[in-house]
Amino acid sequence: MQLILDLCQGLPEESFAAGEVLIPEGGATGRLFILIEGEIEIRKGELPLHVTAEPGAVFGEISALLDIPHTATVKTLTPARLHVVGDAGTFLRTHQELAYGLSKLMAQRLHGMTSYLADLQRQFADHGSHLGMVHKVLSSLMQNHDDPFEPGSDRYPDPTI
Secondary structure, X not given: OHHHHHHOOOOOEEEEOOOOEEEOOOOOOOOEEEEEEOOEEXXXXXXXXXXXXXXXXXXXXXXXXHOOOOOOEEEEOOXXXXXXXXXXXXXXXXXXXXXXXXXXXXXXXXXXXXXXXXXXXXXXXXXXXXXXXXXXXXXXXXXXXOOOOOOOOOXXXXXXX
């Protein structure tokens, strides 16, 4: 994540107190956050998903890239300093190096999740109870893509430009 942090040099920084919500689940802030220092918690509903203090960690990228409401709540656990981008979608379209770094990060996450899901599928494939449905559920998740990717952008709808 150091690559992402390096690419953010010169972006605006903001400081936040412990306990501040940066991103509300279900909200649409349009903002992207890149951690400089501090500890951040990610929650889905009441379920804590992840805590990180790794500089370069990015928050708000799923909402920005998929143009959907935020999928989780992100809040500070300690005082924190972050780079803040106000219009994440436009920023990512115009800052290709950072978008590429973010793509690499998301590919690493996807690889980890796919490996985990494949392991679950192997563990429960022959299970006689409701756990035997894991295979069907995972297969459905892996194949369910609502919107196909379309190259181009609003400014340049021709993908060859």
